Each structure stands twice: as C-alpha cells, then as structure tokens.
Amino acid sequence: MQLHCLGTAGYHPSETRHTSCYFVPETGLLLDAGTGIFRLPSLLKTDTLDILLSHAHLDHIVGLTFLLDILYQHPLQSVRVWGEAEKINAIRTLLASEFIFPVELPVQWCAIDDPDHASGNQTFEINGACVSWRRQEHPGGSIGYRIHWTNINEPNSPDSGATSRVLLYATDTVGATDEDTLHWMKDVDLLLHECNFHDHQVEWAIKTGHCYLDRVAQISAAASPKRVLLTHVNPIDELTLDKGDERFSMPCEIVSDKQVIEF
Template sequence: MKVKVLGCSGSEAIGHNTPGFLVNDVLMMDAGTITAALSLGAQAKITDVMISHPHLDHIKGLLFLADNIIGRIRRPVAVRALPPVLAAIKKHLMNNIIWPDFTKIPSAQRPVLAYKPFRAGVTMNIAGLRVRAIPMNHPVPAVGFLVSDSRSTILYSADTGPNERLWGEAKKARNLKAIIVDTSFPDKLDELADVSGHFTPQQLHKDLEKAKLSSDVPIYIYHIKPAYEAKVLRDLRALGRKNVKILQEGKTYTF
C-alpha cells in the first residue's frame, strides 16, 4: 500500500499542511490538504475521499478539489463520512453561500461530488481496499480508519485523545504495518489536549503502557501543532520509545 503524506500537521503554517493522505493514488484519507500538494492531473485521478470528522483542517481541500476537477472526471468523486459529518459539510460549507453545492454542479445528474454515508464498524470495499471506520474520542463525531490490502494494514487515528478502542483495534489487526496517531500538544498543555480531544506525548505513553501493544509496529506521530512542534518533539524523545517516529510531510511511504 502506497501512502503519500500531503499534509500531517495540526494546523497550517509555512511548511506545515493540514492532514491529507493519498492512498494508492486514488483514495484520500482526510482532505485537509489535496490541491496545494498535487498536480491537476493527480487530482483528477482521485475517486474517493474519506473524511474522519468535520473540522476544517480535515476537509478544506475538498473545496478546491471540486473546483479543479469539473469537466475532467467521468464519475463523481465519492465523499465518504458518517451521516452527521456529511450533513455538516452540506449545511455549513458547500451550502451555496460559503461555497457552491458541488453535488449539483455542473448538473444534479452528473455532479462533481457525491456524498456517500458510512457507518462505523462496518468493513467497506473502497478503491480496492478494505476500510473500516472506528469511533474516536474528539468533541465532534469522529472516526479513524483501518485500511487493508491483501498484504498490509494501517491504522489512522485521525484526531483523538486517549482511546482504548484504538489500541484494541491495533491488537486485533492482521498484518498491521503502521499506526498513525495524533499527538498535538506538549505535556505542559495537558488540559488543552483534554478539552480539545488530542493526545500529549505523556498521554500517548500512558495509553500505550495500558494497551501493551507489541513494539514491532511503528507508531507515526501526526497532527503536531506547528507552534509547539519543538516542545512536542522534545517530550516525545523523552519517552524513549524506539518505535515512535514522526510522520514526514511530502514523503511517500510503502507499507
């Protein structure tokens, strides 16, 4: 499985893009960054976009993707999310005020985007991969994704704070090659992490100790807030966990 990291930061700043992962050239896992990091040709190859939750840093790339691919695709791009997430995008974003409703453009019969709701816990076949959405601990309806092909599985937490379910899934998963997990704030901002539904390095450490996960699987940290990057990296190093790595923006991983 090929995963190109278009963005993996917890906010936007120079050299820091918000979360968007292109899987096998056709499937987006979150849509925080799409158009700012892909050629127009590559954008037109996307067939499916899975959205973890409705926060802007995970959806904003959809807006310009829709704009760029009009007239360049044969089938609508499937935008897949929980029903309340799709409802929020429809009501608050592509509502013909903030941005056009691209499920009706250029026509309702042949639109650019099509909303496709999914349910958590159900295994789906999307773009040749098996995908299951897993509920996360975040202030809005949010899921992470377990994505598998015949050889490997990756687990993407999207945005979450401490979460037993996440590690339970990691333990059960076959051929698990990578876990991509949120660590947004330094240890010092523990309370802010709690109220906003994100991990600190120390909270991650506690969760991992409880979960007793095998240390063979690399854990890639994503969603670091750029303003606290140095502190988060320092706190992560202090954990002394060899399998904890930092996900690199712009890099293509093969799992």
C-alpha cells in the same frame, strides 16, 4: 505501497505544514481533505478518488472546496466522500451552501453509518481495501479508520507473491486506551496517530480533545504496530521527539509535509 503526506498540521497551516491530508496513490484513497489536498493532482494514478473524513472540523474538510481545480487538472470518473451521516449533512448544508461556495461539489456522498453503504455494520469495502472504523472521543466526535489491503503484488519484494498491508489512522482524538480499541489497533504496519501536544500540556490536550506524546507511547506499547507516525502537529508549538525515547520499542517519527512513507 506508499503513503504521501500532503498535509500534517492541525488547526491551521504554517509556513512548512498544511492541514491534514494523506494519500495512497496505488488505490486512490485519501485520508481527510485539509489544505494539503492542493498537492494531489500530480499524484493521481487511478480513475477514482475515495476520501475518508475523520470528522467535519474545518481543518479536515476545507480542501473539499479545492476539488474543482483538482478535477480540472486531472479529470476523474468519480469522487466519493465517506464519513458519518450527520457530518456529511453538516458539510452539505454549511460548507457547500451557495453563500459559502458557489457551485455544487462534484462528489458522491457516502455515509459509513448508513446501512445502504456499510452493510449495517462498521466495515465496508473500497477498491479492494477492507475499511473498518470506530468512533473516537473528540469535540463533535471523530472516526478512526483501519484499512486493510490484500493481494498486493510486489514483484521486487524479497517475499514473492501477493502480500497485504494495514494502515490505522487515528487523528483528532484523546487517544483510546480501552481493551476493545487496543485490540482493534493491533497488527498494523503503520499507526498514523495524532500528537498535537507535549507531555507538559496534558490539560490542554484533554480540554481540546487531542493527544500528547506519553498517551501515544502507551497506545503504541499496547497495540505494537510495526511503525508509528505522529501527525496533526501543532502549527505554533511543534513537537520534538527524542530518537532514543525508550517508551517506543518500534520506529517512531514525526511526519513532514511532502514526505513519502514506504510500507
């Protein structure tokens, strides 16, 4: 499977990074809808698009207003936007107001905390993927997603037959270290975790509800993912990572726009 990094910055775009947006073409699953979503049309392989929103801050949702051009370039049978009910209501009331955006967005809105969509719990299905979610600490609240794909056929893989992949997406969070959350984060192929601040900026991280490198290292050590990808990069003070950082026992890197991750 492939994860396409369409936007990797936090807060606002820079000369080299757009805001949060990640795509898995094989399943038509998009994580957040930041400004990087404009890169989506050439990557679409399915007739449907499912967008999982971590929260409703502008850098993660403004790309929803780009959907008219995206669907003009590549028509789809359906587009579903998933998120917490109160965040969806805010988007529909404010971002989709006729005073801000002139036409109704051509999407189906799906509340993950609505029993009609989530079966009364924190797990639901999207196109063969089992999606579970947990609330995270962030101003206004955010959601972390664990996505588990099963029965993936990879004929060129050394391991014959069907296999599975697990991706965990945790952005706009101070970084949870409680036992229950760390257990939920275990046994994933990719941990896509935000790291907006340097270690010397802990005070700013706590104040703004974001994460810093040492906290991500603690989480990674406890959850033991196969690979760690750092995202939501500060657009004016980019993080640097020492490849020999002994706090990470697994491969760890800062992702870049237009990077393609095989997993």
